[in-house]
Amino acid sequence: MNKHLVPLLVGAAALVTGCSTAGGTALDATGTPGATTATPEPHPTGAPWPAYDVDDYTFTLRTLCFCLDGGVSVDVTVRDGQVTKAVYAHRGGGHDAGDPAGRGTVATINDVIDAANTRHAHRVQVRWPEGQDYPSYVWVDPDANVADEEVGYTIRDVAPS
Numbered sequence: 478m479n480k481h482l483v484p485l486l487v488g489a490a491a492l493v494t495g496c497s498t499a500g501g502t503a504l505d506a507t508g509t510p511g512a513t514t515a516t517p518e519p520h521p522t523g524a525p526w527p528a529y530d531v532d533d534y535t536f537t538l539r540t541l542c543f544c545l546d547g548g549v550s551v552d553v554t555v556r557d558g559q560v561t562k563a564v565y566a567h568r569g570g571g572h573d574a575g576d577p578a579g580r581g582t583v584a585t586i587n588d589v590i591d592a593a594n595t596r597h598a599h600r601v602q603v604r605w606p607e608g609q610d611y612p613s614y615v616w617v618d619p620d621a622n623v624a625d626e627e628v629g630y631t632i633r634d635v636a637p638s
Contacts, residue, residue, distance in 0.1 A: 541629035
């Protein structure tokens with residue numbers, strides 16, 4: 478066998494093995510890896526994850542998606558349950574910290590919880606720390622047969638006002 482083909486064949490085998498669609502690590506309600514995504518006691522509305530019950534707050538949101546501002550942190554201000562201000566948290570490609578953020582990656586905490594409550598998604602992963610009123614991470618894959626439509630959210634620095 479040509480010794481120049483060996484690295485190519487080993488690389489191809491590793492690529493094929495690593496591209497399996499089975500498996501993945503699910504997180505339970507406390508963020509424990511390897512567990513099946515769990516749901517707490519049912520919410521009175523029937524949704525498995527309860528709504529965030531604060532109308533006025535600020536937080537930092539990072540939306541993970543195949544989109545223009547995917548992975549960029551945005552400082553969001555919510556008043557009466559609606560986004561009133563969203564600015565980039567840090568300087569980045571084509572924007573400065575404090576510049577208005579694009580609407581495609583801006584959401585309220587309840588919008589993120591709604592994504593976590595997607596009933597017919599292929600896979601949903603939620604990290605909701607015990608005793609916290611909101612998730613710290615949500616990831617949704619709506620359809621197993623569609624590429625690049627997955628979306629994830631990280632929530633941090635929540636400050637009710």
